[in-house]
Amino acid sequence: MNLLDTLLRCVAVLVVFLVLPLVIGQTEHKVMAHMQGRLGPMYAGGFHGWAQLVADGVKFAQKEDVVPAGADRRVFQLAPAVALLPYLVVLLAVPVGPHGLVGQAVDAGIFFVLAVMGIGVLGSLMAGWASANKFSLLGGLRTAAQLMSYELPMLLAAASVAMAAGTASLTGIMDAFHWWWVPWQAIGAFVFFTAGLAELQRPPFDMPVADSEIIFGAYTEYTGIRFAFFLLSEYGGILVLCALTSVLFLGGWHGPLPDSLGWLWTLLKIFALAFVVIWARVTFPRLREDQLMRFAWTVLIPLALLQLALTGVIKVAISQ
């Protein structure tokens, strides 16, 4: 392994991780605004407020850092980093294009990304506990409950793709992909994407941060750069979820253009999915906590099991 090469890849991944979530965030400002018949931020940067998130970043970076007197100081301060870093690490394993255009091919890729993505939620749980605030505690517990319900359908849906490809490596899945996998794995795609939304606490699954009930859940006491990190981890999470959905279920870099433009397909699919994430936020009202739990256990998990059966039968049938 060439150390310099690996280091370059890591820095490239970090740059992508810091830029694409901002683009998604800016898109969210604008798409939400237009769906709600308003303009959105228009001043920062001149042209349609393109620099709004940069301005926000500057503001966050120089804001006072308040740790409540009652809080568990160390845990409180570490929580944003725990929430943020898993999504960064996951991004390394996501293939962007053919011929090894990937941060680092990991042979147990699916397993690795699902395992590491789950860690991010721990950050919210830490924040919720360490804040010593009733609303934060409720938010943190809701986050944990949400993870426990939605991790399972996500795991099962991903296992279905691993079965179809006969490998757990993300690059291997890409190589084995055929276009008819999209209808074949459509149920799994729905389950995976929905469960991912719930794990990211995006509307309509945003009970852990429900502002009308528990202020801002686990993040209530946060200010400045630490709050910004929680926000960044949310948008980084959207990026990772959309990238994984496009790789596992929509063929990633496969498309009608030549292979050299594979990365463009990946990006297009990621942004199309990110648009759906934003769209869902504007369209659906928030679920109630018990509805959320019921939805996972009585709808998504049976659907995921159905997808597993379907995948198994067809796979064995075609490989005979």
Add this chain to the structure above:
Amino acid sequence: MEGPGAAALAADPTMGSGYFDAYAAIGLLAVVGVLFVAVAFSANRLLRPVIYSPEKLLTYECGVDPVGEGWAHTQIRYYIYAFLYVIFAVDAIYLFPWATVFAAAGYGAGTLVEMFVFLGFLAVGLLYAWKKGVLEWT
């Protein structure tokens, strides 16, 4: 990821010494990430004002003085989901190694039957929990 470094060929992890290299790269990225966080926190420390007052350090509770302790008792209605999750997730883990070989030559129909037995266990377990009212909010 479309940077110049990533354009080069990635080492195939299934060949030769690449197996642990892949995880070394992940470790390196984790270190880069920790450095990024450390730099961001230190920059913030240099840039921010520090003007504390007792009111500011008070726990936020909608603007009124907080009542009682922050670490309050709460009834966790969904703790039973945690048990369910552990049971099911441990089952689901076995799917991944199995998924890579189940359609290989020499397996076929036999493994398919096994899969339905496995799914059957999961489904019956879920139905049982459902019937027992575990999935209801009471």
